[in-house]
Amino acid sequence: MKEKVLKLLKKHKDEFVSGQEISEQLEVSRTAIWKYINALKEEGYEIKSVSRKGYMLISTPDILNYEEVSEYLYTHYIGKEIFYFDSIDSTNVKAKELAINDGTDGVVVIAEEQTKGRGRLGRSWVSPNKKGIWMSIILKPQIDPQDAVKITQVTAAAIWKAMKQIGVSPQIKWPNDIVINGKKVCGILTEMSGELNRLNHLVVGIGINANTNIGEFPEEIRDKATSLKVEVGQDVDRKKLVGLILNNFEDLYNKLVEDRSIEEAIRICKENSAILGKDVRIIIKGEEKEAKAIDINAEGELIVQDKSGSISKIISGEVSVRGLYGYI
Structure with missing residues (x-):
């Protein structure tokens, strides 16, 4: 029900909504509405309360519910x-x-x-x-x-x-x-x-x-x-x-x-790859090898070419890829 009160206040953002209107729309008592409003305030919602006018949502908190x-x-x-x-x-x-x-x-x-x-x-x-x-x-x-x-x-x-x-x-x-x-x-x-x-x-x-x-x-x-x-x-x-x-x-x-x-x-x-066309270090279970990242195939595998010219596929999983001289 608290969520429904909030949804109604958001629908009328920057406008007062009377407690009576909220009560009638949600079919709960005005006392219950007052409790829900206080609960929302405790969560960080700024709600203005004015006698005979009702409630107005001023701002919402930076939360990800x-x-x-x-x-x-x-x-x-x-x-x-x-x-x-x-x-x-x-x-x-x-x-x-x-x-x-x-x-x-x-x-x-x-x-x-x-x-x-x-x-x-x-x-x-x-x-x-x-x-x-x-x-x-x-x-x-x-x-x-x-x-x-x-x-x-x-x-x-x-x-x-x-x-x-x-x-x-x-x-x-x-x-x-x-x-x-x-x-x-x-x-x-x-x-x-x-x-x-x-x-x-x-x-x-x-x-x-x-x-x-x-x-x-x-x-x-x-x-x-x-x-x-x-x-x-x-x-x-x-x-x-x-x-x-x-x-x-x-x-x-x-x-x-x-x-x-x-x-x-x-x-x-x-x-938008950060590594394609670059020389990289490939780290698999603690072992490193150097290669050039040349493509990503249709299966999402990284295609690399080592110094001998041999081409191989790298499957993501227990693999790290690093630049030769830094993170990328």
Whole structure:
């Protein structure tokens, strides 16, 4: 009911809505309305109350719950249910718990802060409160397990499109990073549960340094990490960016699930690659080799050429790709 009160106030933004009108529309007592209004105020909503006039919504807080994100959401099922947390150990951990317990396709877990955020290969991910976008998407596609790796490319393309829509021009560093000016602004962690011929579920974790200040990064990663705020010089609208990512993701994800196509996602990843045409270090289980990144094929695999001219395919997974003299 609190959500319905908020929706009504948003519908009449910058206008007073009488307690009587809210009471009649929602069929609850005016005392109950008063309690819901106070609860919203405690969550950070600025609501003006004037006798004989009613209530007027003045401003909304910078939080990523469903009520705030839904304004920008045009999906059919991705993000239509959001589990929102002020603080959590890891959105991927929670999403995997929900997926096992019949969490439906498209459910999203979002937290304002992660205390044990994780990246690929067991790395930690710094996730300060209300500074970034820390979310995970539960997916239950009817695809072969070997096609699950394609989800990472779909996610990267969706994030790239969303950032372009807010005026940012990032690059994609295969297989799972978004970079701006050579520094990492976003990481993707895709985890799968399945058997040899059956996929149970996927969880796609997305971590974006949105409004993090440079001084809030640990000193040891400041030379290779950045945020959207650092790059554009001002705070970005986190709610809008979440909505845009989920909208773009559903479109590209549906093409994979329904048409078995990631053509658009691969095109975006190739045209905006941070590494294609460059010499890179490929790190697999601690072993390194140097090669030139020359292409990304239709399966989302990285095509590389070593110094002898031999060409091979690299599958994402337990692989890191680094520039010879830096992050990219």
